[in-house]
Amino acid sequence: xxxxxxxxxxxxxxxxxxxxxxxxxxxxxxxxxxxxxxxxxxxxxxxxxxxxxxxxxxxxxxxxxxxxxxxxxxxxxxxxxxxxxxxxxxxxxxxxxxxxxxxxxxxxxxxxxxxxxxxxxxxxxxxxxxxxxxxxxxxxxxxxxxxxxxxxxxxxxxxxxxxxxxxxxxxxxxxxxxxxxxxxxxxxxxxxxxxxxxxxxxxxxxxxxxxxxxxxxxxxxxxxxxxxxxxxxxxxxxxxxxxxxxxxxxxxxxxxxxxxxxxxxxxxxxxxxxxxxxxxxxxxxxxxxxxxxxxxxxxxxxxxxxxxxxxxxxxxxxxxxxxxxxxxxxxxxxxxxxxxxxxxxxxxxxxxxxxxxxxxxxxxxxxxxxxxxxxxxxxxxxxxxxxxxxxxxx
Amino acid sequence: xxxxxxxxxxxxxxxxxxxxxxxxxxxxxxxxxxxxxxxxxxxxxxxxxxxxxxxxxxxxxxxxxxxxxxxxxxxxxxxxxxxxxxxxxxxxxxxxxxxxxxxxxxxxxxxxxxxxxxxxxxxxxxxxxxxxxxxxxxxxxxxxxxxxxxxxxxxxxxxxxxxxxxxxxxxxxxxxxxxxxxxxxxxxxxxxxxxxxxxxxxxxxxxxxxxxxxxxxxxxxxxxxxxxxxxxxxxxxxxxxxxxxxxxxxxxxxxxxxxxxxxxxxxxxxxxxxxxxxxxxxxxxxxxxxxxxxxxx
Numbered sequence: 209x210x211x212x213x214x215x216x217x218x219x220x221x222x223x224x225x226x227x228x229x230x231x232x233x234x235x236x237x238x239x240x241x242x243x244x245x246x247x248x249x250x251x252x253x254x255x256x257x258x259x260x261x262x263x264x265x266x267x268x269x270x271x272x273x274x275x276x277x278x279x280x281x282x283x284x285x286x287x288x289x290x291x292x293x294x295x296x297x298x299x300x301x302x303x304x305x306x307x308x309x310x311x312x313x314x315x316x317x318x319x320x321x322x323x324x325x326x327x328x329x330x331x332x333x334x335x336x337x338x339x340x341x342x343x344x345x346x347x348x349x350x351x352x353x354x355x356x357x358x359x360x361x362x363x364x365x366x367x368x369x370x371x372x373x374x375x376x377x378x379x380x381x382x383x384x385x386x387x388x389x390x391x392x393x394x395x396x397x398x399x400x401x402x403x404x405x406x407x408x409x410x411x412x413x414x415x416x417x418x419x420x421x422x423x424x425x426x427x428x429x430x431x432x433x434x435x436x437x438x439x440x441x442x443x444x445x446x447x448x449x450x451x452x453x454x455x456x457x458x459x460x461x462x463x464x465x466x467x468x469x470x471x472x473x474x475x476x477x478x479x480x481x482x483x484x485x486x487x488x489x490x491x492x493x494x495x496x497x498x499x500x501x502x503x504x505x506x507x508x509x510x511x512x513x514x515x516x517x518x519x520x521x522x523x524x525x526x527x528x529x530x531x532x533x534x535x536x537x538x539x540x541x542x543x544x545x546x547x548x549x550x551x552x553x554x555x556x557x558x559x560x561x562x563x564x565x566x567x568x569x570x571x572x573x574x575x576x577x578x579x580x581x582x583x584x585x586x587x588x589x590x591x592x593x594x595x596x597x598x599x600x601x602x
Numbered sequence: 603x604x605x606x607x608x609x610x611x612x613x614x615x616x617x618x619x620x621x622x623x624x625x626x627x628x629x630x631x632x633x634x635x636x637x638x639x640x641x642x643x644x645x646x647x648x649x650x651x652x653x654x655x656x657x658x659x660x661x662x663x664x665x666x667x668x669x670x671x672x673x674x675x676x677x678x679x680x681x682x683x684x685x686x687x688x689x690x691x692x693x694x695x696x697x698x699x700x701x702x703x704x705x706x707x708x709x710x711x712x713x714x715x716x717x718x719x720x721x722x723x724x725x726x727x728x729x730x731x732x733x734x735x736x737x738x739x740x741x742x743x744x745x746x747x748x749x750x751x752x753x754x755x756x757x758x759x760x761x762x763x764x765x766x767x768x769x770x771x772x773x774x775x776x777x778x779x780x781x782x783x784x785x786x787x788x789x790x791x792x793x794x795x796x797x798x799x800x801x802x803x804x805x806x807x808x809x810x811x812x813x814x815x816x817x818x819x820x821x822x823x824x825x826x827x828x829x830x831x832x833x834x835x836x837x838x839x840x841x842x843x844x845x846x847x848x849x850x851x852x853x854x855x856x857x858x859x860x861x862x863x864x865x866x867x868x869x870x871x872x873x874x875x876x877x878x879x880x881x882x883x884x885x886x887x888x889x890x891x892x893x894x895x896x897x898x899x
Contacts, residue, residue, distance in 0.1 A: 236785065244636060251635050252608070259608070262628040267636075270788040272643060272779075272795040391677075394685045398692075398709065399761075401702070505782040530834065533876075537836070 521560025647840015
């Protein structure tokens with residue numbers, strides 16, 4: 209490889225430039241890939257441009273998205289190179305990039321300043337009395353005072369953490385005498401002469417569940433969204449792999465915002481960034497968006513999908529149905545938290561919700577802690593074959 | 603091993619009845635030359651697994667397959683001791699006065715080692731094709747274990763020592779995107795995405811694989827499948843389904859599609875009752891498309 213890198217013809221220089229260009233466009237390329245691209249080119253006849261392009265595409269693309277974008281970027285690159293012809297262009301380009309980078313930094317800084325001024329970091333008090341928590345259990349979330357809310361969140365966090373660990377089918381050695389591991393027992397004693405002297409045990413490995421949260425932030429959910437954001441936080445802290453989206457008329461991924469900001473601030477940032485915050489809802493199309501754009505990479509049989517919404521959908525119920533079906537099929541479990549379900553007059557008459565019902569494993573109200581606890585218990589259980597729709601009532 | 607060039611691969615693919623775009627041959631060629639695994643992704647039934655099979659046939663070497671599933675671990679992928687055999691051997695020899703050291707050495711010898719696919723593949727004399735199928739179904743732990751083997755080309759067995767690879771197999775990994783594979787694994791591989799074939803390509807595939815089929819029927823089948831894939835189905839049918847269907851219809855000695863036949867044989871193509879119902883509802887429309895276009899063609 210070293211040899212190849214050292215003799216720089218204009219072609220190899222251009223290939224390196226191309227790599228740089230691709231890198232700027234989000235390709236994750238290191239010098240290894242560059243060297244490999246050059247090596248690949250030595251294996252080919254030099255006269256065919258098509259082969260040249262194909263080989264580069266084969267070496268430099270690492271996922272489907274990149275493969276589909278490669279052609280376009282490739283053409284763009286040679287166009288630019290041709291137009292440039294002399295070496296000046298490179299400098300100009302770089303200067304342009306530097307400038308935009310500086311601008312970006314400035315913007316980031318401004319934004320940061322704004323957030324800090326808006327909501328000063330709140331310091332949480334240490335209040336812990338278990339009896340208090342028990343009283344809280346049955347109180348409606350709307351009736352809670354600031355202090356009580358804080359207690360509540362700590363309790364939720366605890367519940368969420370307990371759920372984060374589940375057992376896997378893979379086994380690992382254990383010290384406790386529970387399940388005899390025959391394979392390991394024989395193997396262990398074999399090393400010591402063949403008579404069974406010491407037994408070996410195994411236990412199941414812990415497996416972490418993954419969670420996808422879809423949170424409705426439309427007008428009809430206004431009362432609850434503050435609570436929900438805290439709920440999201442509790443989960444975010446307890447689980448390693450959690451993806452969070454908010455939606456009203458459009459879907460937004462907010463995982464990163466939540467990761468990088470303290471709770472009080474993140475709430476403000478999200479409502480700032482997300483247009484239509486507290487506007488109308490088109491749940492169906494948002495869920496559709498989700499399953500199309502993220503379904504493949506985020507959903508699998510270890511993932512629980514938690515939807516927080518009241519089900520007021522202004523879109524077409526058919527859209528809702530297909531989206532929900534797809535999500536249901538690809539995930540471990542679908543749980544719908546609906547604050548309205550807490551009211552005694554509630555029945556799922558909302559058309560959108562009706563369409564979604566067959567594809568919900570657990571529908572629960574999330575209006576007080578008691579009901580939340582029930583949901584938490586449901587989270588870990590296996591899905592029964594026939595979708596059972598439950599309304600845990602207290 | 604034979605010297606293989608790019609055009610040889612293309613020719614071999616064609617001879618083996620694998621109709622491919624140019625990109626596929628290029629990826630295979632480069633993965634062989636650069637000695638990098640080839641990661642193939644795409645929807646179900648577009649011939650991902652077939653690539654490895656064709657490669658093995660074309661290179662005239664063995665195909666070793668490792669089917670991945672949740673819970674797959676190194677004892678299934680790499681090696682395991684044949685415990686029962688070891689125990690028996692011990693029982694048989696305790697009376698015969700063989701020294702303990704001798705005995706131990708013989709139990710932990712290759713004789714009692716069960717080689718699993720990966721170890722098998724790297725200890726062959728001629729490099730085989732190692733197909734690691736549906737790698738995204740295995741746990742992430744397995745992925746990192748795989749990376750280790752693929753970068754060191756050696757396997758350490760505590761009782762014996764390190765076994766160096768005698769050959770570097772051609773590795774093909776396939777995935778359905780049920781889980782996003784790690785960046786590290788991607789970087790070690792060449793990547794290839796295979797999509798559903800277009801009409802022309804699918805027609806060529808059908809004709810190559812089902813040579814006895816009527817020309818008009820094959821055209822209609824491919825147009826129908828194309829239209830079917832435009833619908834939003836739960837399980838979009840792949841090429842494998844097209845071929846099954848073509849074989850079924852050819853076996854019935856039909857020379858064109860009609861509504862009744864399609865309705866009766868739809869189960870060959872669609873594997874989900876919801877899809878079935880949707881398609882039956884839209885069948886007249888679909889067939890109209892098929893009929894009209896085939897008359898023009």
